Amino acid sequence: MVGAAQGDAAAYHALLGALSTHLRGFFRRRLTRLPDEVEDLIQETLIAIHNQRHTYDPDQPFTSWVHAIAKYKLVDMLRRHGRHALLTDPLDDAMELTAVSDSEASDARRDLDGLLATLPDKQRLPIVHVKIEGLSVIETAQLTGLSVSAVKIGVHRGLKALAARIRGSA
Amino acid sequence: MKTDTLIDMLARGPVAVDAGAARRRFAAGLGWGGLGAVLLMAILLGVRPDLFEAAHDPMFWVKLGFVTVMAGFGLPINLRLARPGARLGPLPLGVFAPVAVIWLMATLVLARAPASARPELLWGDTWATCPLNIAMLSLPAFALLMWAMRGMAPTRPRLAGAAVGVLAGSVGAMAYALHCPEMSAPFLAVWYVAGVAVPAAVGALLGPRILRW
Numbered sequence: 306m307v308g309a310a311q312g313d314a315a316a317y318h319a320l321l322g323a324l325s326t327h328l329r330g331f332f333r334r335r336l337t338r339l340p341d342e343v344e345d346l347i348q349e350t351l352i353a354i355h356n357q358r359h360t361y362d363p364d365q366p367f368t369s370w371v372h373a374i375a376k377y378k379l380v381d382m383l384r385r386h387g388r389h390a391l392l393t394d395p396l397d398d399a400m401e402l403t404a405v406s407d408s409e410a411s412d413a414r415r416d417l418d419g420l421l422a423t424l425p426d427k428q429r430l431p432i433v434h435v436k437i438e439g440l441s442v443i444e445t446a447q448l449t450g451l452s453v454s455a456v457k458i459g460v461h462r463g464l465k466a467l468a469a470r471i472r473g474s475a
Numbered sequence: 476m477k478t479d480t481l482i483d484m485l486a487r488g489p490v491a492v493d494a495g496a497a498r499r500r501f502a503a504g505l506g507w508g509g510l511g512a513v514l515l516m517a518i519l520l521g522v523r524p525d526l527f528e529a530a531h532d533p534m535f536w537v538k539l540g541f542v543t544v545m546a547g548f549g550l551p552i553n554l555r556l557a558r559p560g561a562r563l564g565p566l567p568l569g570v571f572a573p574v575a576v577i578w579l580m581a582t583l584v585l586a587r588a589p590a591s592a593r594p595e596l597l598w599g600d601t602w603a604t605c606p607l608n609i610a611m612l613s614l615p616a617f618a619l620l621m622w623a624m625r626g627m628a629p630t631r632p633r634l635a636g637a638a639v640g641v642l643a644g645s646v647g648a649m650a651y652a653l654h655c656p657e658m659s660a661p662f663l664a665v666w667y668v669a670g671v672a673v674p675a676a677v678g679a680l681l682g683p684r685i686l687r688w
Contacts, residue, residue: 357688
């Protein structure tokens with residue numbers, strides 16, 4: 306920020322990039338119920354940081370300055386939403402929230418791996434490559450040695466089998 | 476719009492910034508506001524004719540001093556509230572301490588005075604106009620300091636508005652002390668404090684509306 310204040314555009318660009326990552330974490334933890342607002346809020350906060358950069362005093366800790374702006378924009382947004390229930394969420398002890406969401410994601414991942422392991426290869430591989438890794442059908446066919454139509458059929462039948470198993474186990 | 480695009484856009488413009496702008500703006504607000512208060516006082520109310528004799532009375536300096544101390548602490552408080560994340564620390568004590576001292580003096584003076592003299596000490600001759608005149612004299616500083624604060628980023632707008640009011644009120648009271656004939660501690664403890672409280676309350680009311688960013 307000090308470099309940026311002296312007109313170093315490259316340092317400033319790098320700083321804003323790092324801040325956007327930091328803010329994404331900051332807002333995600335606090336907006337678990339409004340995930341769609343996170344990106345808008347990041348942008349709003351970056352604009353505020355940009356417009357108010359003259360209010361930063363180099364003798365002052367930079368993070369507390371950024372956090373104060375981020376919190377101000379967060380409260381502002383919540384107020385606009387008029388969701389008073391959200392305002393009662395503890396803004397500061399968000400540790401618990403992250404812990405929960407992190408383990409939820411890994412739990413889901415583990416469940417999916419378990420279910421996939423029960424499928425035969427010619428259904429499992431097409432699902433892993435096409436649906437999870439996001440390859441095209443043709444790339445998957447080249448990778449696995451299956452024909453294009455076998456990949457399509459594998460995905461289709463595999464998903465059906467997975468759905469049946471989830472219903473069965475639930 | 477993508478966040479990365481936004482960052483490119485923000486970093487492309489001129490990024491250099493004038494770090495001393497905030498202090499200069501508040502200093503200008505305080506300077507011109509003080510000058511405006513003294514001019515208003517001289518034109519509308521008039522400097523007390525016995526100012527030079529009054530300057531020999533220690534109470535004159537108590538009167539001028541306690542509001543000067545309030546202004547002296549009010550300025551750094553304003554500068555802190557103008558910046559996101561800056562902590563106030565013990566600074567607000569500097570505003571409340573002079574009030575506590577003058578209240579203590581008032582209590583002692585009232586306790587020692589004979590009962591028949593107490594109403595005169597408390598009400599003086601000008602109690603009805605004193606708070607309003609102080610509030611009126613604080614107007615130039617109030618407007619200029621509010622403008623200075625608006626150019627900053629107060630994250631607690633109500634408190635920031637009140638702080639602008641306290642500082643402007645203290646400046647107004649300093650100017651008014653050059654006109655005001657009252658010299659008793661109980662009078663100062665009630666009516667001067669009330670005079671500063673008026674712009675402070677107005678600032679607290681207006682803050683959330685005009686200091687948004």
